[in-house]
Amino acid sequence: MKDGVDYLDPRVRDALHDATEARDVAYAPYSKFTMGAAVVTDRNAVVRGTIVENVSLGLAMCAERVALFATVANAAGRPEVLALSSRMTGGRLTWPCGACLQVAMELGGPDMVVAVTDGTRVAQNRLSDLAPFLPHK
Ligand SMILES: [Zn+2]
Incomplete structure (x- = not known):
């Protein structure tokens, strides 16, 4: 990442x-849309x-859910970013x-920070701003 990360x-x-390093090991042979x-x-x-x-396309899983589910599997704590x-x-x-x-x-929860990059540009938002009407605890 070159720009826009100082703040x-x-x-x-x-x-x-x-996330960018995880993208480098993405398994996306069908879409070629690598995500980490x-x-x-x-x-x-x-x-x-x-x-x-997966060759059975409906079995694909997004990078974000792989990471979020792994926090539970590893008892890693409550996701904040x-x-x-x-x-x-x-x-x-x-x-x-x-x-x-x-x-x-x-x-x-709604205060989670969600940040995205394409390797150069960066943006972030609170989860509650991205999805204000999602049901939650
Ligand atoms: Zn997704």
């Missing part, structure tokens, strides 16, 4: 770096995820899909 909280900046994610928890654990596709690295979609930075936002809401 970021160090945890968010580091998570974007981890990293979650930072309230214990400062960093848990990575990457997109995992979700970072995503992928290429742009339609000329805009790619944000998590609705399913991933719902899982993030369940595990992290």
